[in-house]
Amino acid sequence: EIVMTQSPATLSVSPGERATLSCRASQSINIYLAWYQQKPGQAPRLLIYGASTRATGIPARFSGSGSGTEFTLTISSLQSEDFAVYYCQQYKSWPTFGPGTKVDIK
Amino acid sequence: EVQLVETGGDLIQPGGSLRLSCAVSGFTVSNNFVSWVRRAPGKGLEWVSIIYSGGATYYADSVKGRFTISRDNSENTVYLQMNSLSADDTAVYYCARVPTGGSLGNYFDCWGQGTLVTVSS
Numbered sequence: 001e002i003v004m005t006q007s008p009a010t011l012s013v014s015p016g017e018r019a020t021l022s023c024r025a026s027q028s029i030n031i032y033l034a035w036y037q038q039k040p041g042q043a044p045r046l047l048i049y050g051a052s053t054r055a056t057g058i059p060a061r062f063s064g065s066g067s068g069t070e071f072t073l074t075i076s077s078l079q080s081e082d083f084a085v086y087y088c089q090q091y092k093s094w095p096t097f098g099p100g101t102k103v104d105i106k
Numbered sequence: 107e108v109q110l111v112e113t114g115g116d117l118i119q120p121g122g123s124l125r126l127s128c129a130v131s132g133f134t135v136s137n138n139f140v141s142w143v144r145r146a147p148g149k150g151l152e153w154v155s156i157i158y159s160g161g162a163t164y165y166a167d168s169v170k171g172r173f174t175i176s177r178d179n180s181e182n183t184v185y186l187q188m189n190s191l192s193a194d195d196t197a198v199y200y201c202a203r204v205p206t207g208g209s210l211g212n213y214f215d216c217w218g219q220g221t222l223v224t225v226s227s
Binding site: 032034036042043044045046049050055056087089091092094095096097098099100 | 141143149150151152153164166200202210211212213214215216217218219220
């Protein structure tokens with residue numbers, strides 16, 4: 001099983017600031033990585049797939065990068081609706097998710 | 107518009123069984139890959155099972171032998187039969203679609219709102 005880790009567990013950011021979230025895979029997954037956003041009581045929402053391709057309707061302030069074992073999700077200027085939990089997921093083999101990074105208001 | 111609606115969650119005693127349903131609209135289950143993913147209280151997301159368009163089914167090790175995924179093409183619905191339930195199965199269960207028939211890999215572009223399964227005596 002490919003184990004995914006995320007850091008930090010919690011990120012406190014002020015609106016308008018930049019947020020950088022990290023995700024690491026226990027072995028190389030090429031670019032088979034997706035990012036999701038989840039708010040309380042809501043379903044996860046696909047943000048990024050293929051490590052860097054934005055899903056349909058996702059604002060340009062969300063960007064993904066990385067390959068192999070190290071990945072980054074960047075939110076360039078946090079809006080109020082962006083405070084949520086973010087998960088990475090590998091799909092090189094059977095899907096596994098990271099434990100999540102909670103982005104909250106500083 | 108693509109929609110997935112899960113139903114069937116309940117409070118169930120350890121050792122019991124439950125069947126979850128995922129009613130789909132906006133696409134056909136017979137031509138797509140559909141998965142179940144769960145989120146236990148205070149924990150992250152865990153992939154549970156998937157059914158491919160061709161009918162093949164796969165399971166996470168944690169549920170293999172206890173859970174069965176199936177579908178009814180006429181009802182455009184995917185099911186998850188869960189047997190021998192334990193407290194570790196307590197979670198919100200989501201169904202989710204894999205885009206492009208899985209040609210780019212098993213990630214999930216559309217999700218339902220989830221249904222809560224609580225296993226407790």
